[in-house]
Amino acid sequence: MKVLQLISGCEKCPRRVYYSAGQYDCSAAEMRLPSLAELNGRPASFCPLADYAPSTPSxxxxxxxxxxxxxxxxxxxxxxxxxxxxxxxxxxxxxxxxxxxxxxxxxxxxxxxxxxxxxxxx
Incomplete structure (x- = not known):
């Protein structure tokens, strides 16, 4: 698997899909996303994607x-x-x-x- 892009929140995430009436789902977690205002540029608390740059020993x-x-x-x-x-x-x-x-x-x-x-x- 390759890293396609770095994202800091749900708004730009490729896993964010439109549901209905201005609501979006997270296809990775299979859950409804809170509004962008509630998220305030952060990923949802249930985001299953790994954090970037896991620490590797030198x-x-x-x-x-x-x-x-x-x-x-x-x-x-x-x-x-x-x-x-x-x-x-x-x-x-x-x-x-x-x-x-x-x-x-x-x-x-x-x-x-x-x-x-x-x-x-x-």
């Missing part, structure tokens, strides 16, 4: 979240050998060292942190 904020999520893994990596395994720790025991919350946090952070700029937060 690149530095996304990197910070990703770094925090990966910190336990980076800290552990300093104790690994050339093959990537820590001495005296069985390979099967790696998930014991990191709790499920570490894996869930990293998994949740990756898609948003790696999304192209402008797509994060969707």
């Amino acid at each position: 690149l530095s904020e996304r990197v910070a979240v990703l770094e925090a999520a990966l910190r336990p893994f980076a800290d552990f990596a300093q104790w690994t050998d050339a093959e990537g395994w820590a001495c005296n720790i069985h390979r099967e025991g790696i998930s014991v060292w990191f709790g499920p919350s570490d894996f869930r946090r990293a998994r949740a952070a990756l898609p948003q942190a790696l999304a192209p700029i402008g797509e994060a937060g969707r």
Whole structure:
């Protein structure tokens, strides 16, 4: 879906359709609109359209979240050998060292942190 135009109230909204006797409906909400005088240039309180410019995290904020999520893994990596395994720790025991919350946090952070700029937060 594309943004076709920015509107600040119901008067210019493409979803505003004429009903009868000077009254208008909102086709998005399927409700009768108050008069323009009552709206005073604002959208109706029941307007279902999303507000413009949802806040998206900046690149530095996304990197910070990703770094925090990966910190336990980076800290552990300093104790690994050339093959990537820590001495005296069985390979099967790696998930014991990191709790499920570490894996869930990293998994949740990756898609948003790696999304192209402008797509994060969707």
